[in-house]
Amino acid sequence: MNPEIHLAAHHLRAAELRAEADAHRLALAARRPAQDLRTRVGWTLVEVGLRLASVPPKPQIA
Template structure:
């Protein structure tokens, strides 16, 4: 392959990779508030499961 052709292909691929990285960064920035909601949701699920489970001391007394 001619060196100039190879260099042109390299520059084109590098530009594609930079555009893909920028798109990924934008998507990650848009997801951040959702991540907080997901963590809060799972924390509430965990608390609910702990409240619903019978404590060992109460279960042993009955």
């Protein structure tokens, strides 16, 4: 294979990989705020569920 063709193919593939990495990075950055909200709502639901599931202590008769 001609070295110049090999080098051109390498540059083309490197540019494709950089574009793919940029797209992936942008997709992750766009998704993070929703993930934070989802996490907070999830933990709030867990806390509410634990409060509903716990049995209140019985008063002690002295």
